[in-house]
Amino acid sequence: MVSLDEKQQKGRRKGFSSQDMKEMLSGYLYISPFFIIFAIIGLYPAIFSLILAFQKWNGMGEMEFVGLSNFQVILSDPLFWKSVYNTVILGLMGTAPQLVIGLIIAFLLNLSYLRFKAFFRVTIFMPYITSMVAVALVFSVFFSNNETALVNYIIGLFGFDPVSWKTSEWGAKIAISTMVFWRWLGYNTIIYLAGMQSIPNELYEASRIDGASIFQQLRYITIPLLKPFILLTVFFSTVGAMQLFTEPTVFLGNTAFARDEAMTVVMYLYRDAFKLSSFGTASAAAIVLLFFIVVASAVNMLLTKRLGRDRREA
Amino acid sequence: MKGDVGTKKWGIGRIGMYLFLTVISLFSLFPFYWMFVMSTSHSSAYNSIPPAMVPGDQLKENFQKVLDMIPFFQSMFNTLIVCLTVTIVVLFISSLAGFAFSKLKFPGKNILFFAILFTIIIPPQLGLIPQYLLVAKAGLLDNLFAAMVLFFLNPLGIFLMRQYVTESVPEELIEAARLDGCSIFRIYRSIVLPIILPAFATLGIIVFTSVWGEFLWQFTVLRDPESYTIQVALASLNNTFKVDFGMLLSGVFWATIPLLIVFLLFNKLFISSIAEGSVK
């Protein structure tokens, strides 16, 4: 880096100069608010959960140390693995498309010659603003099991049989994925838009003069330069997808914790904690989930990194 | 208008683009529209098959019922305070930390940065009881501060800010300031802050709307109806068996309008900062 060389050229003493010390202190100081708040409100629950994973506790009485047996119970429960499967599928169906389509939309919204930018930007963010209460009711009605539900009616026009959206394996997943996609598309779009601002217009202009089509601009300029933001959204979306809880719960209502078609891992552990009064196993499940999240994020990030590289070489 | 060289004015590409965006817009707006329809209709319209599509005539009546049942305006005010405070705090914390991670050198920087990732790993549903315990013991139940405190922790904010600072703030500028003998805070305040303002708009909108929509934590720590935020107040309209859907959705609809207004305001900030930001 330029600055480091300059410093070395200036022949500073070995070790830290007072300037460096100031910088270090400032560095720690500036990141400290976050960590202090975490230490107060985040660390305690994390440690509590960690300890709890090795105990048996019903929320009210005494805790009883049970070693690894909670993990044993969880890992041998077919419902747990079903919930993992569900979570992954819902993530692929509901979250992954957001990132792709969100990118495209952000790109379009960033085009200098697009009209009605403000309108589109507002409408696309509307789902995120709409209260979850309303979203739940709306999707519940549109995707209800009956033949006369809106979605069933529409697919009936194309000659399909009505689907039991709330109680069938794929029906539930499709309905919930749609809900998740609908709700979070705008959110990711906004983040991409923010990232796109840092790409200088000159690059686009130069490429247009060279005759590049929109797709080519998207592929060779936007995506590579946006990669850090893409990595950002991929990471947070992965975590969000793995922690999916609200959408399936409100969609299914009172059968949410009784049926297994759309039970996610967090729903599974919530059920353990608040319905079965088994906080130990719930914590154990959370820890197992933690590993899955780390793995999934790492995988997704690596894939995304490689994607960019291939494109650039092309 | 900048060069449209290479693109026909109203070719297939253009039309396709507008069509695509319009479809997405309709798709995004539709449930909101239905919510509006319900807010002006009688409760039984909720069950109507096919679903009601045309606004009814119960606009005032439904909203009046809402006002009778919950402290609507008080809750709105509470929510405003909570969201505003959290947004300001998060913007402040994130930009400071983002700047530090991006431009300052200190040992353990990378490790600490990764440590941030782990702060979001415990699902909120499980952290509920210990966090509630902390708040209860601190005597902060029914206090708006308790409702806020959880949301001060926003890793996305730090990541976003760091990224933005890295990409948009030229290293040379910082170096020059250092050589001029500027204090670190001066660098932050005078150089970095103005450049990352567009990111403030984005992060601000995200944080504000996220906190506005939060329910579970607020519901757990705010039990006195006078301290309710709007989502908690609306939830108390929801009964398992005897829901008045017209009233409920009216409350929800009107609760969303201020948020929409805030968003539009932020949006203006957004647009103007885009103009500033992209032309270098």
Add this chain to the structure above:
Amino acid sequence: MKFKKLLIASLSILVLLFVAACSDSSSDDSGKTADGEEKITLNFWMFGATGYEELVKEYEKQNENIKIKIKTSETADHHNNLFTALSAGSGAPDIAALELDQLDRFRDAQDRFVNLYDMGANDIKGEYLDWKWEIAENDNGEFLMGLPTDIGPKGLYYRLDVFEEAGLPTSPEEVSELIATPEDFKKAAIQIKEKTGKPMVASMEMMYRAQLDALEESYFDKDGNLLLEESDNGVKEAYDLAIDMNELGLVGNYAMWSAEWANGVDDGDFAVELGAAWFKGWMESNAPEATGEFSIATLPTEYSGNWGGSYISIPKETKHAEEAYEFVKWLVSPENQLNSFKSNGLFPSAPAVYDMPEFTEASDEYFGGQSTQTVFAQSAQKIGKVYKGKDYTSVHDEILAALVNSQAGADPEKEWTEAIERIKTKLDR
């Protein structure tokens, strides 16, 4: 310039935080009455549409030194919140409503509730239905968790036009006589199906509950043992009954509480509901078009169970146990149970109310002017003891899932066995 903005922003934060911190620190014990007595504030958490707000206002008028703050939430939220507060040992209300099905979840936390027998509840024990009262006691009858509010005695809601079309009598007395046993019920169902093509019952859950709710020991016996694998347990019978009726085409597939169900009620798509007394509240809100189309008859004894109902408890954290108890006692007194009945249809659990003129003379417009409460009162007196067990809801959910799957075409026996497996896994926790 920007720094100024930052400064202003920071100052605003501080101001806001200050305001926020100062607001509402006075959540209890504020103010004095005219006589200079200390005012006592009681926090009352409840769920559902009870109409208690009015009663609270009246109590406050009668007792100037008491202020009661009500917090109403949706049922599940309410119980979770209560659980969280009790678990953390902090922030629980002075008075909390408990729903019947959730009661068992809190039995383990008995020590966090005031034993109402210590407050003198024995004195009013005789004023309430035995079976209702005893559910709130612990095993040895020495601890009382809550005072009874309403109950859900079941009745046969039948659709007049469907019965007529099927050639069945339509007056409540005749129907009650006609359907006096489960066999009669089945016969009527078959007749209705033949003559009108309509199913008798709307859903598997409804049919299953018909027998389930009346069992004394359903999923668990008094010692907490799971009964489902015993050879002649009542649950399997109830399950098989539902499956059987379904195979004869007598059960519809309207999901409970759904829009389709409400429309089915409106349109008369099925013949009966075996519903509790509070069910008509749901009907009135969600199926207004069916006004006058239904009447209520009594159910066979085997089907006369209880569905729902609540209690009011006093968490031990309270600093005003006596005042809280006085209020609760007043709230559920027979006179006030009559008031709750009149305003919100909460069915009284104090038999004295059944003889009160205002009760006997009430009539339901929705049911064509029938005095439906007398039917339910009869039903209420026939209900026997019921033991549910701590994990009732968990087990219940699994069986319901099995029923729904069976109706959709799965093999009922396989579903049953799998449900039991899942239940055992759950209970092992």
